[in-house]
Amino acid sequence: xxxxxxxxARGGLAQIPIxxxxxxxxxxADALAAAHxxxxxxxxxxxxNLLIDDRDPAAPEVRLADLGSGGLREPTALDxxxxxxxxLTERLAADSSGDSGTPIYRAPELLAGQxxxxxxxxxxxxxxxxxxxxxxxxxxxxxxxEADIDDPVLRADIASAAAGxxxxxxxxxxxx
Numbered sequence: 001x002x003x004x005x006x007x008x009a010r011g012g013l014a015q016i017p018i019x020x021x022x023x024x025x026x027x028x029a030d031a032l033a034a035a036h037x038x039x040x041x042x043x044x045x046x047x048x049n050l051l052i053d054d055r056d057p058a059a060p061e062v063r064l065a066d067l068g069s070g071g072l073r074e075p076t077a078l079d080x081x082x083x084x085x086x087x088l089t090e091r092l093a094a095d096s097s098g099d100s101g102t103p104i105y106r107a108p109e110l111l112a113g114q115x116x117x118x119x120x121x122x123x124x125x126x127x128x129x130x131x132x133x134x135x136x137x138x139x140x141x142x143x144x145x146e147a148d149i150d151d152p153v154l155r156a157d158i159a160s161a162a163a164g165x166x167x168x169x170x171x172x173x174x175x176x
Contacts, residue, residue, distance in 0.1 A: 007137070013135045013137055018132075018133070021132040024050070031064035033172065036172070036173055042124075046128070105128070121173065122173055123162055123166070127141055130148075133148075141162060
């Protein structure tokens, strides 16, 4: 199941040890970095698109899912990997609108009509980090969110991933 359903089956996100929540999000960042590494943006990153493989309950693993809203940020990436350009790939490369995605996870620059970038996906990771730390996937980031986070390191990590200004945001999901 997805991260939301998986957490609900365990009594809710707040009942899962913070170390496990953070580890799952770190795995999601690794998967996102791999996608970005081949030139693919997710554009709808959210807990419902993180599938949890818990065949080993002591070490659950994340699978990044639903790249249906994704698109190529660098069409030449296909050439590097000898991937044939077909109709769908060409369409995705040409479709650079920023109007896809779930509103709570959409970066401010997308709401302002700017082009999607890897930093917009990282913003979504930052929102999910905030939600994982507070233990509630329905919690939205709003002015004053910092008061919800006691740990100064986690507060700084959230701020660097979910900065309103994309130039102040982490540039690479691997940094996350």
